[in-house]
Amino acid sequence: MDRRIVITGIGVVTPIGIGCEMFWNNLLAGQSGIAPVQSFDTSEYNVHRGAEVKEFNAEDYILNLDAAHLGRASQFAIAAARLALADAGVEIGSLDRKRAGVSMGTTSGEPREVERFDDAYVSKKLDRIGPEFIQLYPCHVIAAHVASELQFAGVNTMIPTACAAGNYAIAHALDVMRAGRADLMLAGGSDAFSRITFTGFARLGAVAPEICQPFDRFRKGMIPGEGAGVLVLEPLDRARRRGARIYAEVAGYGLSCDAHHMTAAHPEGAGAERAMRQALADSRTNCEDVSYISAHGTGTATNDRLETIAVKRLFKDEAYRIPISSIKSMLGHTMGAASAIEAAVCALAVFSNRIPPTINLNDPDPECDLDYVANSARELPVNIAMNNAYAFGGNNASLILRKRELLN
């Protein structure tokens, strides 16, 4: 089996559009998905905006399971999986079920189930919580529900490495396929808008009041969001045989841990740099060959500064040449889905030679002095894209995607 693994399908559920085409067009147009929070009452908070998915109808995508009785993150994940398979032109019936697998990431799993539990507990009505709690809450249900809906009986993994989870899940799927353990993997991440997450980031003072403006001097923080991104991965030979459209090759990845602080990144970006360095080595890529970096770029004061330091430490002078953008300026932080959606963006950038902008970047921070593709999308040859993601727990992950024309 070919050990070169390619992306043949993309499915996304995001605050700026559902489905690859709508999402990509809105992203290139610099559209923001940030609006007043609808999921719960924020009157007791000092911030009120979030990036929620609108006009999502689970029944449109969930055909076999009972959509109404699934958590929102599972609903998003199944929708993104169906969209990705359709985009890839894969007939589900033509697959060897035992060699079709799922690898998903998440930050919170199905947080609304535990929130419901807590509401009942606090109001002393715990007897309202029945068997569904254990059936719907544990985070592995996201990957399990995707597999049950699609009847995929192969490898089934859930990787909850917080805000870098999507990259971890895609990296794991790459390993599974390189080891010949599957013919097709659905890989990505999913998270639902969560009161717990919103409360926590608000309490840390990390949530911006109005807009998300990564790398800007006056940036005020991140904006919590929700969504899902799923990629279809196949070996190159299989994709070629069935005449599939190939977006990009998943060429390699790097993982590292800061081992420094749960919520604050290493002060010199050492862990982030190691993950990027390993990703370059794993994909046999030189610094000068990188055409685009999708930043973690949350819009907090610390993240954007340290991420800039880490890129400069690794890329040296090349750092000033490489366009870097943060789509979180438009989508907010979709948590465990973020790096999966950003991996989809890297694939689309490599495929179409276009790079989405960092919006709301009007007055660059002097400490963030790289090219962040401010405010308008750009058209230029994109051969190799790097996707960076960092998380609580000091979990860092970088992914490298390569143009199909570079495959021999």
Next chain:
Amino acid sequence: MITGAGVISPLGDSPARLHDSLGRGLSAIKPIKLFSTEGLGCPLGGEIADFDATKYLGQRNLRPLDRTSRLVASAAQLALADSGWSIEMRNVQEIGLVLGTMFCSLHTISEFDRRALEAGPAYASPMDFSNTVINAAAGQTAIAHNLRDVNTTISTGVTSGLEAISYATELIRSGRARALLAGGADELCFESFYGFDRAGLLCRSNVTAGDFPIPFDSRRNGSALGEGAALLMLEDVALARERGAKILGEVVGHGSSYDCSRGQDSVQAVEAIASAIRHAMSDAFLLPHEIDCLSASANGSRGGDQHEAEGVVAGLNGQTQKLPVTAIKSMLGETLGASGPMQAVSLLETMRDGVLPGIPQLHQVEDDFPLTMARSKNQEADVINGLINSIGFDGHCCSLILSRGEEN
């Protein structure tokens, strides 16, 4: 190569003590003291009543670590010491951590949320928030022991721990990592206990401490929840030999599959279990007659134990008449993410001393029960290759094969 192990369990805090307790048929299943079980169907669990992390981690600041993180950081300390990785050596060779956990910090998540509900979001604890991510224990443990290589959390329910060992094995095989701690953990807490109880998965009210659960017995009526952490030190063979490490055993094969019916359809459930075993066997280049014992996942659940017995027979082509079987969840309870690694730790001890623990309460198997070598008494077993199963409530199946180390 497995060069060390660390375990925190209600039946002992070293592999030898755990194995000795299991060999003596001691049960961890007692009335729970950690929280009130009033109004619940099952009052019993396997709790580590006197757990004190300072015994393992010294007087450092443990305040930021919740109970799950303390269990993991303590087990990591023991595994690092057992395998001879001093702090100085860890500065030269980076070590990583792959942790399997079903719930990780559910209790912290729920407490964080309830405090915000009761006192207002401004009073939620920022320190607790950093532990609400499901990768919190892995991140905290990395900080405690300066583990800067790969740091991944896997959450696939009961199979989490075995999946973590499989994941780590693949990273070492592919040369991506050289030394990884791998295993799993889960704590006993009210929230998950309540969920399992309401779902009818726990042994019911007429139970007596120490008599239930009874894996494979016709009287079985559910599992008992336990808690703990177990980690193996995995290294590539060159590194282990170079530093003269003792070699306890080797991970020679692993396999995974998913039952899309999630246990509802017996044919699919049995086939998924058989499929995971077959994958592990072919990965290890072993034939059924070369498997010398089985450490079963059976935990006393009605459907699950039956499916496993049939799945083992199918997976080993019917060659199970002479296969000695143990099910240590009879004494430890269902420790979820820790369960597979607990079985691995116990199996390594069986390889060393030839004692396979009995299933103490097993007296009435059903007619034509296929695993004829599942016994209530200990069995003498000369084990070169041992099979470990983990089978989840939600369709996840994982099998692992360990081979005996050189020093035996």
